[in-house]
Amino acid sequence: MSSKIHSRIKQSKQTHWLWIIAATVVVVLFSGYQFYTKGVPYFAEEISASLPKPIYQVIDESSLNELDNSEFSESKLSEIKQQETRALFVSLLGTNASSEREFKLEFRQWKDKANAMALANGSIVITDNMVELASTQQELSAVLLHEIGHVEHNHVMESLVSSSIVFVSLSVVLGDISALSDLMMQGAMLGINQNYSQQAELEADLYAHEKLMALYGNSDAMISIFEKLAKESDEQHSWLSTHPSFEQRIEQLKQNP
Amino acid sequence: MDEIALREQEEALRNQVAQLSPEARKQYYQLEEQLVKDPDTYAVLNYFFAAGLHHFYLGKTARGAINLTLMLLGLVFILFYGWILLILVCLIELPQLFNSQKIVRKYNIDVMREVLDELKDTQQNQTV
Structure with a gap:
C-alpha cells in the first residue's frame, strides 16, 4: 500500500x-x-x-396572597403612622405619574424584621420594623424610593422571566435526564437569581440615590439607613447572597456624588 | 451532480474493482471500509450549520475553520447584529443538509477512485 x-x-x-x-x-x-x-x-x-398588564396584576396579587398566607402577619402600625407613610409614598410617586404600574403601599409584619419588598405590578410591602427603624422622613423616603426603583426597572418580572427562560432552555437541551438536569437547572437558577438580584439591588440603590439628590440635595439618609440595617442584620454576607453587602452598597453611593 | 450520474460513477467504480487481482481487491475493500464517510453522520454534524463541523468531517478543514470563525464572531457581536452573520452562514449551509446524501456519495466516489488509482499504480509498479 x-x-x-x-x-x-x-x-x-x-x-x-x-x-x-x-x-x-x-x-x-x-x-x-x-x-x-x-x-x-x-x-x-x-x-x-x-407582557400585558393583567399578567402583572395576577402575579402581583397572587404573590401578595401567597406571602400573606405563609410569611406575613397583619401590621400593628398605628393608623396615623400608616397614613403619614402613605402620604410620603404618594408624594414620592409624583414623578412617576405616567408609569404603567399600579403603585400601592402595604404594611405587614415579617418575623420582626426590618424589610421592604416590591412586587411585579407596583405593590410595595414595608414591615412595621422598617418603618420604625427609618426614624426620619428622609430615611423612609430612601427605603420607599429603593423599592419604587425595583418597580420602575421592572426587576421582579425580569427576574421571573429570566428563570423561566433558563428553565425552558435547559429542559430542551437536557431533555429528561432527571438527576443531571435537575442539578444543572438548580445551579443555573441559583446563579441567575443571585447575579440578577445583586445587580438589581445596586440599580435600585442608584435610582433612589438620584431621586433623593433631586429631593433633598443629598443621599445621606440612604447611607444612614444602610448602616442601621447592617447593625440589625445578623446574617453573614456570602457570595450566594441575593443582596450585595451593605458596605458595597454604601461604597457605590459614595462613588456617585 | 444528479442521482443517475452518481449511480453510473459508482457502477463504473465497481466494475473497475472487479477487474483487480484478488489481493488488490481485498486491499481495496479494507481501505474503503476505513475511508468512506457516512451521510447520516454528515447530516447530523450539519445541524451545527455555522460551526462547520460537517466540513471538518469531510476533511475540508479550511472551510470548516472559516465557518467556525464566522460563528464565533457572530456570537461575540450577537448584540451588534452578529446574529445576521449567523443567519447568513446558516442559510448558506442549509442546502447541504438536504443534499447530504449526494454530497457524501460524491465524496466517497472521489476518495475511492483515488484509492483505486493508487492500487492500480502499485500493481503496475510491482509488475514492471
Missing part, C-alpha cells in the same frame, strides 16, 4: 475528529456563556416589557 493512502487514513481518522470535538466544545461553551450573560437578560427585558 502506498504512503499516500496511509497518510490519508491517518489524517481522516484523527485530525478530522479532533477538529470536530474541539469546535463542538468551543462553540457549546461559548454560545452557552453568551446566551447566559447576554441572551437571557436581553430576552427577559424584551419579554417582560411586552
Whole structure:
C-alpha cells in the first residue's frame, strides 16, 4: 500500500475528529456563556416589557396572597403612622405619574424584621420594623424610593422571566435526564437569581440615590439607613447572597456624588 | 451532480474493482471500509450549520475553520447584529443538509477512485 493512502487514513481518522470535538466544545461553551450573560437578560427585558398588564396584576396579587398566607402577619402600625407613610409614598410617586404600574403601599409584619419588598405590578410591602427603624422622613423616603426603583426597572418580572427562560432552555437541551438536569437547572437558577438580584439591588440603590439628590440635595439618609440595617442584620454576607453587602452598597453611593 | 450520474460513477467504480487481482481487491475493500464517510453522520454534524463541523468531517478543514470563525464572531457581536452573520452562514449551509446524501456519495466516489488509482499504480509498479 502506498504512503499516500496511509497518510490519508491517518489524517481522516484523527485530525478530522479532533477538529470536530474541539469546535463542538468551543462553540457549546461559548454560545452557552453568551446566551447566559447576554441572551437571557436581553430576552427577559424584551419579554417582560411586552407582557400585558393583567399578567402583572395576577402575579402581583397572587404573590401578595401567597406571602400573606405563609410569611406575613397583619401590621400593628398605628393608623396615623400608616397614613403619614402613605402620604410620603404618594408624594414620592409624583414623578412617576405616567408609569404603567399600579403603585400601592402595604404594611405587614415579617418575623420582626426590618424589610421592604416590591412586587411585579407596583405593590410595595414595608414591615412595621422598617418603618420604625427609618426614624426620619428622609430615611423612609430612601427605603420607599429603593423599592419604587425595583418597580420602575421592572426587576421582579425580569427576574421571573429570566428563570423561566433558563428553565425552558435547559429542559430542551437536557431533555429528561432527571438527576443531571435537575442539578444543572438548580445551579443555573441559583446563579441567575443571585447575579440578577445583586445587580438589581445596586440599580435600585442608584435610582433612589438620584431621586433623593433631586429631593433633598443629598443621599445621606440612604447611607444612614444602610448602616442601621447592617447593625440589625445578623446574617453573614456570602457570595450566594441575593443582596450585595451593605458596605458595597454604601461604597457605590459614595462613588456617585 | 444528479442521482443517475452518481449511480453510473459508482457502477463504473465497481466494475473497475472487479477487474483487480484478488489481493488488490481485498486491499481495496479494507481501505474503503476505513475511508468512506457516512451521510447520516454528515447530516447530523450539519445541524451545527455555522460551526462547520460537517466540513471538518469531510476533511475540508479550511472551510470548516472559516465557518467556525464566522460563528464565533457572530456570537461575540450577537448584540451588534452578529446574529445576521449567523443567519447568513446558516442559510448558506442549509442546502447541504438536504443534499447530504449526494454530497457524501460524491465524496466517497472521489476518495475511492483515488484509492483505486493508487492500487492500480502499485500493481503496475510491482509488475514492471
